[in-house]
Structure formats: C-alpha cells, structure tokens
Amino acid sequence: MLATTLDKHVKSGAWCVQLRYRYIASHKVFTSSRFSLDAGAACFRDRQHADAMSARFTLGTTIWIRYDPLSPEKALILPTALGVPDILMALFALLVLLAGAFVLTGKTARRPG
Template sequence: MKLSGWLFILSSLTLGFFTFSRSADKIASISWPFTYGTVLSSDIYQRAGRSTDWCVRLRYRYSVDGRIYVSNRLSTSLAGNAGCDRTKALITAQLQKIQPGNHIKVRYDPISPKIGIIYTDGLDVLDYFFACLVLVLLAGGLWQVMRQSA
C-alpha cells in the first residue's frame, strides 16, 4: 500500500507535464511575433467519425530572418478545432478569404520559427479538467504517503 501514494504522485507529475506543455504553448502563442505569409493551397474537408465538422485545410509559406518555412499548421493544438465548424457555409466563407496567393498573418514561435500558426488557441475545458485532475492526484498521493508515514 505504501507504493500507491507514490504512484498517485508520479501519475500527477506525468500528467502535470503533459497539461503544462499543452497549456503553455496556447498561452505563449498569443504574444509570439508575427510575419505575413502567402497561401499556397486551401480547401475544405469534412471530418469522419464522431465529429462531422467541416474544416479548412491550408498550406502556406512564410519567412523569418531570411529563412523560408512551409506549414499546414493552423494552431498550437494539434488535435483542436481551429478552422473547423459544423456549418459548411461558415467554413466556405472563411475559405474565400484564404485563397492561394492571398497574404495571411502567421504567428511563429521565436525559439523555433518552423512552428507557425494562423489561429491562437485559448485554454479549453480539457486544459482545466487536466489541471484539476493533477491537483486531485497530487493531493491524494501526498495524503496517502503522509498517512502511511504516521
């Protein structure tokens, strides 16, 4: 039973690292510098599976300090909903603004400029849920370790 408290603590630290890294990029990206890029290709597609949202698929080129980068990343969250909506008409309207050859604002990570994004993410329900879960696991683990030590 002594091991269970430490397992809770280890689990909370592991989950805490995941949660922190997921949230830190979202928060930091708001203040990332930006440049202007050029849309290379754009279209829409419909997700398959549980979510059948319509999404923008985009490929763009941008330059930072003389180096050229090409990306298709829309936001910091790799599994997010940036550029997606249930309404095809809304996504089609967005697509009209990002046709090949158009210029777009690209935020980039100053430490790793190859990471460029079009949309900034805010914290979402999962970020708050995982943060709370980390606190519960950590508190439970500490409580068990202290109880077993007494």
C-alpha cells in the same frame, strides 16, 4: 497562401478548412499548415461557415502569422482583427474583475446618520 482545402470529418461530421502557407523567418523559407493552437479552430458543423472561412484564405492571399523566434518552423496564423464578440467579452471580463476587486476590498457605501 499556397493552398486551401475543405474536408469533411467522418466521425464528427465537421467541415474543416486545411491551409498551407509559406513564410520567411530568420532569412529562411518555411512551409506550415498550422492554423491555431486549437486543433478544431478551423472546423465547423455548417458547410457555409467553412466555405466563408475558406474564402478568406484564397491562393496568393497575404496573411499574417506568428512564429516562435527560437523555433521558426513553428508558426500559426494570426487573425487579422478583433471582432465585436472579442471586444464585448473583454469588456465583460473587465467588469467582472472590477466587481471582484470591489467585493474583496470590503468597501461598502456608508449611509449618513
């Protein structure tokens, strides 16, 4: 991690964490500031949330990134771990998928008699 800054956007009032990091890909050194595919992923209405995000990426911190092997200059930060909300959402999606498959197959419970 090279630098972390915190800016307040005038129009939205959101606090946005700006990151700058260096990485090596294909034996070359690249620098990027892209956080995510979503431009607003590092923006928060509450300053405390922005400060907490900023604290995760202090100067000198080693971070994991993803980059495009065909265009290694295109990179973004890879979140370190899945959180509880991520796991719960995946389980909910699985339940909905299974319920949908059950409904589409038209199988119903048969009552004896």
